[in-house]
Amino acid sequence: MAHAVKGSGSRGEGDPVRVFVLSSPGELARAAAGRLWGIAKEMPEGRTVHIALSGGETPRRAYGTLAADPYRARFPWGRVRFWQVDERFVPPGDPRSNRRMIEETLLSRAPVPEEGFRGVDTALPGPDEAAREYEAVLRRAFPDAPGGIPRFDAVVLGVGKDGHTASLFPGSGALSSARELVGTSTGGDPPVSRVTMTLSLLNAASRIVFLVQGGGKARVLHDVIAAARDPALRSPALPASLVAPRRGSALFLADAEAARLLPPEWRTAG
Numbered sequence: 001m002a003h004a005v006k007g008s009g010s011r012g013e014g015d016p017v018r019v020f021v022l023s024s025p026g027e028l029a030r031a032a033a034g035r036l037w038g039i040a041k042e043m044p045e046g047r048t049v050h051i052a053l054s055g056g057e058t059p060r061r062a063y064g065t066l067a068a069d070p071y072r073a074r075f076p077w078g079r080v081r082f083w084q085v086d087e088r089f090v091p092p093g094d095p096r097s098n099r100r101m102i103e104e105t106l107l108s109r110a111p112v113p114e115e116g117f118r119g120v121d122t123a124l125p126g127p128d129e130a131a132r133e134y135e136a137v138l139r140r141a142f143p144d145a146p147g148g149i150p151r152f153d154a155v156v157l158g159v160g161k162d163g164h165t166a167s168l169f170p171g172s173g174a175l176s177s178a179r180e181l182v183g184t185s186t187g188g189d190p191p192v193s194r195v196t197m198t199l200s201l202l203n204a205a206s207r208i209v210f211l212v213q214g215g216g217k218a219r220v221l222h223d224v225i226a227a228a229r230d231p232a233l234r235s236p237a238l239p240a241s242l243v244a245p246r247r248g249s250a251l252f253l254a255d256a257e258a259a260r261l262l263p264p265e266w267r268t269a270g
């Protein structure tokens with residue numbers, strides 16, 4: 001059984017930076033699905049559980065696993081509400097759409113109720129309008145949020161080779177928006193306009209679950225975890241390093257390839 005690894009993360013002295021290393025991409029997806037199931041089932045009955053989902057291939061695999069048994073039969077679909085962390089501003093149904101990916105992997109396969117998902121509306125005239133509309137929907141959905149900032153029960157994040165997370169790219173203006181919950185950016189692959197949750201919103205979350213897979217991410221994962229353990233290393237050049245929940249926890253789930261540069265004391269075998 002893995003245990004939390006003590007770190008000096010920005011969440012105060014001694015808060016754990018938890019790093020679980022899984023033997024394969026399949027085990028990573030199963031660990032991710034299991035974690036989301038664990039979070040949802042531990043919530044009090046009658047309480048809606050809010051989970052925000054990123055795009056990307058690693059998250060994609062986790063969603064497909066969650067929508068399949070054994071998780072499909074156990075997950076409390078009726079009281080979970082899924083949201084989007086970020087979206088490419090492409091027409092609904094476009095193959096590059098994160099919403100389409102979430103629909104294909106999760107919403108079309110699991111008994112998610114109609115009101116169980118709310119995402120970015122890319123049928124609006126532009127990314128700014130979509131960001132403002134999504135932010136308004138979020139604020140309405142969390143009317144009693146402390147300081148007006150919704151606190152998600154869990155946020156699933158990927159990490160790009162360039163250190164981006166969500167659609168917060170190195171040097172992105174959305175990194176510095178202090179008041180907005182949802183911003184816009186451009187970049188990434190595909191290099192299109194994006195709508196994304198901001199750090200203000202992400203860092204209000206109770207639980208961040210990073211999913212990182214593949215040898216190509218080894219260097220960036222090392223650097224992001226180093227920054228989670230030593231805040232002095234956090235930088236807008238490495239946006240994922242700026243995700244540090246103010247009153248929450250960050251969990252890294254990585255496969256062995258992505259974790260290959262992590263010192264033993266940073267990691268626990270999955």
Ligand code: 6PG
Pocket residue numbers: 054055056057058059086087088098157158159160164165166167188189213
């Ligand atoms: C997106 C994602 C993005 C993604 C990372 C990791 O819209 O592309 O939100 O942040 O999660 O780029 O993606 P991979 O797991 O495919 O490397």
